[in-house]
Amino acid sequence: MSVRILALVGSLRTGSHNRQLAEAAVKLAPEGAEVDLYEGLADVPFYNEDLDVEGSVPEAAAKLRAAAQAADAFLLFSPEYNGTIPAVLKNAIDWLSRPYGAGAFGGKPVAVIGTAFGQYGGVWAQDDTRKAVGIAGGKVVEDIKLSIPGSVTRFAETHPVDDAEVAAQLTEVVARLHGNVGAAA
Template sequence: MSVHILALVGSLRSGSHNRQLAEAAVKHAPEGVEVTLYEGLADVPFYNEDIDTEEERPAAATRLREAAAQANAFLLVTPEYNGTIPAVLKNAIDWLSRPFGASALAGSPTAVIGTAYGQFGGLWAQDEARKSARIAGATIVEDAKLSIPGSVTRFAETHPADDAEAVAQLTVVLTALAAAVEAPAS
């Protein structure tokens, strides 16, 4: 069985180290695992139940939901903005949490990783992302965690895809996420 993981990155910046971490996940996905980096979170408007109807739903939100429906699992890659999750990632979780009872996140194995400049690598944001995704119905894979501190210096001249330690840690996360898909919790 091939496992398809959809990666959602909480930073819109093209040079983001978190985006680069997601690119490394795409490049170094283990055999039998395909990671797709979702493009287009910047186009998704803030969640508003008034526009979440067949007649009004924005095309960008529909595209996000369609991509999520094709995934077996989710990889949320988050920086830490002012000690918490970036709005763009929280917004994606909000859109994917609906429709209530039948969301794309419901029961889906989900891992949260990230890198940040601080000494804890964005742990606060990762904890908030796990909390939000869990409440939205995702199944958080607790042993699939990765927080890389000191991103500004560590990745100043090295892309995470070329950092052997980061790649090894990513492989552990992706393998655990794929295992959660193949052997769902009972």
């Protein structure tokens, strides 16, 4: 049985380095792990309890929840926007935290990684993401961290999958997350 890991990327930009990291995770997933890169976060409306009514949840939000319910674990990729988590990723977390007490994260393991232009690789945003997803019900695997600085120069001409150091680190992240499935209970 393959472990399904849902990848959510906090950048909507087509050429995003965090998206490229997620693409690399899909390609580098070890045997027994399947990383699914979620498409469609741009279509999910901002969370609003008035919209979150059983039977009339917006289609894009319902699709996100269904994909999350089917996942065994989550791998979140967060760039850093003005020192914190991007709105699109926070919005996804908000939708997946509901209904209260029965959200899609439901104690499943979650790892947060990413890259940013700055010298710390987006650690503030990644820490904020860990906090939000933990409150939302995910079991944050605190010892899985990967913050890659200098994304604009490091990945200017090299896709992360072709960067041997990053590929090795990313493979280890996915393998360790895979190993936490079942240990989350």
